[in-house]
Amino acid sequence: MKKPYTQASARQVYRFKAALRHRAGLWRRIEIQGGQSLADLDAILRKAFHHDPGDHLSGFWKLPKQGTGQRFLEVELGDIDPFGGGAGADRQIAGLGLKPGDELKYVYDFGDWVEHRITLAEIVEPEPKGKYPRIVDQSQPRYRYCQECKDKGRKTRATWVCIDCSNAEQQVVRVCEKCLEAEHEDHHAEEIVY
Ligand SMILES: [Zn+2]
Ligand SMILES: [Zn+2]
Incomplete structure (x- = not known):
């Protein structure tokens, strides 16, 4: 069931920090608007982490905290087919019921299972001419030589x-x-x- 939300919350900007699960030092800060979809979030994550934009399915889960510890429930939000469709593709960010501190799990490619953790840092007002979704920051790279x-x-x-x-x-x-x-x-x- 879709949660009702207003025009204003569709424009609001959700600022996420996305990191590889097994390489938490590699992260990207991503901004996306409430009215945009999980398919939009998937597309910017593929770009941010250099995953193939047109190959392999991906999927999202919500990880509501259980009590005060580190236990999480996993709530499936659906998969994304990069060729269009997938059960989660049309779900809007503002309809996920997220508040700052909440986490999502994102898996690119169910074969290789590249897992990411996405944490909502804050919800802010959009910039008048801001284009979303966008990558606004990333971890300091430690370059290696050939x-x-x-x-x-x-x-x-x-x-x-x-x-x-x-x-x-x-x-x-x-x-x-x-x-x-x-x-x-x-x-x-x-x-x-x-
Ligand atoms: Zn070789
Ligand atoms: Zn070389």
Whole structure:
């Protein structure tokens, strides 16, 4: 059942902090309006964490606190199909009944199960010309260098981990885009998110 809410609360801005569950130091601050939907929130989260914008399902859960401890109930809000639809897609943010401090669970890709925690920091009034949803802040990145460039005396930011070489060398092999294309053409690699 949809909770009733006013025009004013549809315009209000929900300021969330979203972090990877297993890498809490990697976070993004995201603002979205009450009248926008979970599909909109999903789209900005994919952008913020470099997930594929048009592949894999994702889903949201609400985590109401139980008592004073760290126990949570999990209330399914529905999944999102990036091609359109999904049970949660049309649910509006203002209709979720969230108050500051409340948490959501967000999972991108039910195969890889990339889990995020999304905490509502505050609800504020929109900026007159603000475009929402938007990413307003992010954790301070700790950049790593491409080790192949480093071997040649150059400092280049690594943007990929070569999984095949990491397995073969029993250590994390980080490379830049150029070196990945030149030396790891058929290797399985994963993008590094800073
Ligand atoms: Zn390189
Ligand atoms: Zn490789």
